[in-house]
Amino acid sequence: MGLLQTDHGDIHTPIFMPVGTIGSVKGVHFNELHSDIKAQIILGNTYHLYLRPGTNIIEQAGGLHRFIGWEKPILTDSGGYQVYSLTDIRKLTESGVTFQSHIDGSRHEFTPEGVMDIQRSIGADIIMAFDECTPYPCDYEYAKNSLQITHDWLTRCFTQFNNTSSKYGYEQSLFPIVQGSTYSDLRKISAEFVASKHADGNAIGGLSVGEPHEMMYEMTDLVCSILPKDKPRYLMGVGTPENILESIALGVDMFDCVMPTRNGRNGMLFTRNGIINIKNKKWENDFTPIDPDGESFVDQQYTKAYIRHLFSAKEMLGPIVGSIHNLNFYLWLVQEARNHILKGDFTKWKDIMVKKVRTRL
Amino acid sequence: MGLLQTDHGDIHTPIFMPVGTIGSVKGVHFNELHSDIKAQIILGNTYHLYLRPGTNIIEQAGGLHRFIGWEKPILTDSGGYQVYSLTDIRKLTESGVTFQSHIDGSRHEFTPEGVMDIQRSIGADIIMAFDECTPYPCDYEYAKNSLQITHDWLTRCFTQFNNTSSKYGYEQSLFPIVQGSTYSDLRKISAEFVASKHADGNAIGGLSVGEPHEMMYEMTDLVCSILPKDKPRYLMGVGTPENILESIALGVDMFDCVMPTRNGRNGMLFTRNGIINIKNKKWENDFTPIDPDGESFVDQQYTKAYIRHLFSAKEMLGPIVGSIHNLNFYLWLVQEARNHILKGDFTKWKDIMVKKVRTRL
Numbered sequence: 001m002g003l004l005q006t007d008h009g010d011i012h013t014p015i016f017m018p019v020g021t022i023g024s025v026k027g028v029h030f031n032e033l034h035s036d037i038k039a040q041i042i043l044g045n046t047y048h049l050y051l052r053p054g055t056n057i058i059e060q061a062g063g064l065h066r067f068i069g070w071e072k073p074i075l076t077d078s079g080g081y082q083v084y085s086l087t088d089i090r091k092l093t094e095s096g097v098t099f100q101s102h103i104d105g106s107r108h109e110f111t112p113e114g115v116m117d118i119q120r121s122i123g124a125d126i127i128m129a130f131d132e133c134t135p136y137p138c139d140y141e142y143a144k145n146s147l148q149i150t151h152d153w154l155t156r157c158f159t160q161f162n163n164t165s166s167k168y169g170y171e172q173s174l175f176p177i178v179q180g181s182t183y184s185d186l187r188k189i190s191a192e193f194v195a196s197k198h199a200d201g202n203a204i205g206g207l208s209v210g211e212p213h214e215m216m217y218e219m220t221d222l223v224c225s226i227l228p229k230d231k232p233r234y235l236m237g238v239g240t241p242e243n244i245l246e247s248i249a250l251g252v253d254m255f256d257c258v259m260p261t262r263n264g265r266n267g268m269l270f271t272r273n274g275i276i277n278i279k280n281k282k283w284e285n286d287f288t289p290i291d292p293d294g295e296s297f298v299d300q301q302y303t304k305a306y307i308r309h310l311f312s313a314k315e316m317l318g319p320i321v322g323s324i325h326n327l328n329f330y331l332w333l334v335q336e337a338r339n340h341i342l343k344g345d346f347t348k349w350k351d352i353m354v355k356k357v358r359t360r361l
Numbered sequence: 362m363g364l365l366q367t368d369h370g371d372i373h374t375p376i377f378m379p380v381g382t383i384g385s386v387k388g389v390h391f392n393e394l395h396s397d398i399k400a401q402i403i404l405g406n407t408y409h410l411y412l413r414p415g416t417n418i419i420e421q422a423g424g425l426h427r428f429i430g431w432e433k434p435i436l437t438d439s440g441g442y443q444v445y446s447l448t449d450i451r452k453l454t455e456s457g458v459t460f461q462s463h464i465d466g467s468r469h470e471f472t473p474e475g476v477m478d479i480q481r482s483i484g485a486d487i488i489m490a491f492d493e494c495t496p497y498p499c500d501y502e503y504a505k506n507s508l509q510i511t512h513d514w515l516t517r518c519f520t521q522f523n524n525t526s527s528k529y530g531y532e533q534s535l536f537p538i539v540q541g542s543t544y545s546d547l548r549k550i551s552a553e554f555v556a557s558k559h560a561d562g563n564a565i566g567g568l569s570v571g572e573p574h575e576m577m578y579e580m581t582d583l584v585c586s587i588l589p590k591d592k593p594r595y596l597m598g599v600g601t602p603e604n605i606l607e608s609i610a611l612g613v614d615m616f617d618c619v620m621p622t623r624n625g626r627n628g629m630l631f632t633r634n635g636i637i638n639i640k641n642k643k644w645e646n647d648f649t650p651i652d653p654d655g656e657s658f659v660d661q662q663y664t665k666a667y668i669r670h671l672f673s674a675k676e677m678l679g680p681i682v683g684s685i686h687n688l689n690f691y692l693w694l695v696q697e698a699r700n701h702i703l704k705g706d707f708t709k710w711k712d713i714m715v716k717k718v719r720t721r722l
Contacts, residue, residue, distance in 0.1 A: 061666060
């Protein structure tokens with residue numbers, strides 16, 4: 001169970017993928033990702049990498065792995081989400097999307113074919129289909145029309161993907177993405193269409209965009225009941241430790257989210273016993289570790305009082321420590337989930353753990 | 362030769378001390394300082410630590426070493442320099458200096474006795490006398506009067522130091538500071554006065570504050586000719602790799618400077634072959650290491666093209682890598698200087714090296 005094989009190594013699922021949007025997991029060295037955080041796969045973003053450093057530089061380096069110095073698997077998001085969330089001026093056509101760079105306002109067009117080509121140049125092990133990520137709330141007509149476009153694009157993505165090949169001598173897999181907003185009928189249609197592509201893995205997009213958690217779980221449950229069970233299911237952009245545990249229970253295998261790093265940079269630390277806001281005065285003279293059972297060196301090296309001081313004094317080391325701690329915790333959490341699935345007591349463990357991880361300490 | 366013993370370990374000189382102003386060397390973990398940068402001693406600052414986290418928290422932790430988690434030697438600057446450079450509103454009296462915090466405007470007074478007490482609470486292995494650091498340029502009358510105050514304060518510092526004892530069971534040494542601006546007669550008087558205190562080590566302050574390098578070398582040379590040769594001489598706040606090499610030639614044993622970290626955070630990288638501004642477009646597709654002979658993991662792990670990308674994309678990892686690389690280079694440089702002193706060919710090596718390290722690549 002739970003094994004995804006790539007030419008850069010095996011991935012044991014369920015897995016959390018640290019987000020390295022622009023080619024770096026913010027504030028974290030690759031040796032730390034490897035040895036301390038124990039990441040098996042990281043995520044990069046097509047939109048960001050296309051704009052900076054650009055495919056030309058990445059190709060000259062021999063692909064993203066060599067450019068950034070990471071020898072394990074990489075997944076790239078297609079840019080569909082970023083085009084909608086980061087750019088102000090954009091135009092959706094049947095052919096694709098034209099948009100202006102959030103960096104310098106320059107004009108660009110993303111088409112399904114172009115995005116496949118860019119992801120061939122970047123060279124991630126797993127690449128994502130180009131889709132439209134609908135916002136929440138989203139009216140039914142918009143969601144239905146958008147889904148049709150996403151499905152047309154998906155077919156074009158597979159055609160382009162199958163007509164091209166890897167540039168760096170190792171295999172790439174294309175994962176399609178289920179959309180359909182919060183409408184069960186659309187999600188069902190989409191999941192069936194996606195399943196018909198017989199891809200190496202399948203993703204669920206358009207969730208965790210502001211809808212209630214119950215609605216996210218309902219859609220995830222429905223989609224998981226349709227997507228093939230022998231292929232990994234990737235719930236994009238999720239989520240809190242609680243979201244991850246509940247979604248594993250529904251059959252999800254892969255996750256990514258900026259939460260452990262973004263919140264870590266702001267002093268919110270996730271632990272086995274709950275959530276710590278390390279900026280609170282209550283930690284000012286607490287000379288115990290963040291998480292006595294934590295496995296990364298930051299859990300051994302630093303006390304709560306010291307980390308609180310780092311945040312108070314706006315020292316860079318605070319956000320760095322917060323990021324490493326949180327990523328290590330997320331990777332520990334999914335590894336523990338796997339252990340309990342193998343042991344056969346996942347649900348019991350999950351129900352206890354969900355209560356713990358959402359507690360405010 | 363070149364050995365300074367403390368209860369937290371030996372320091373082999375000449376040595377460069379990474380600056381950990383507020384209890385952290387910006388962007389760098391202590392395991393990296395220890396294993397990758399090979400720091401033997403780091404510097405903290407009394408002014409900053411007194412304001413944040415405050416002596417109360419540091420005392421509860423059992424001293425600064427335990428608070429920050431660093432088991433090797435620490436030196437604390439006395440705050441004399443910061444009171445003048447960071448605070449807008451201050452008043453110099455015979456008793457000491459009143460000033461307003463640069464953080465919240467709260468009022469505080471530093472006296473020689475108080476600063477000794479604060480440094481007893483912080484618990485660094487080497488603590489510095491409270492002095493007035495004169496600016497450059499400084500008229501003769503001001504420098505002369507200021508020197509008289511600094512000398513009076515020095516006597517009071519030693520009295521207070523000798524009347525108190527370490528709070529954490531290990532020894533502390535008090536280093537006096539030579540002042541006298543750029544006036545040879547004042548520097549001579551000050552060096553003789555300082556030498557008369559028979560301290561474990563002696564510092565040269567008030568240089569590297571904007572005066573021409575030749576003037577700094579002239580004053581350093583003069584002061585070194587007077588200070589005892591069997592005790593370490595510490596040239597405060599210096600400097601570029603070139604400054605350090607030239608000052609070692611004049612007899613200086615200890616250095617500290619924010620340059621490797623501050624400039625590293627801004628993309629200026631010091632190497633064996635010269636200075637790299639990694640933001641320059643010329644490095645965009647240079648896939649070789651920053652410094653092929655560099656000994657820290659960042660020299661092995663990352664290419665110039667990747668580091669340039671990190672700076673272009675404003676990724677935190679860029680400043681982190683720059684800081685680690687530069688600190689490792691500084692520590693390598695002083696270690697190499699020591700090797701050549703022991704070998705007997707320091708001057709020859711230094712003359713070649715000075716030309717290299719100031720080259721713009």
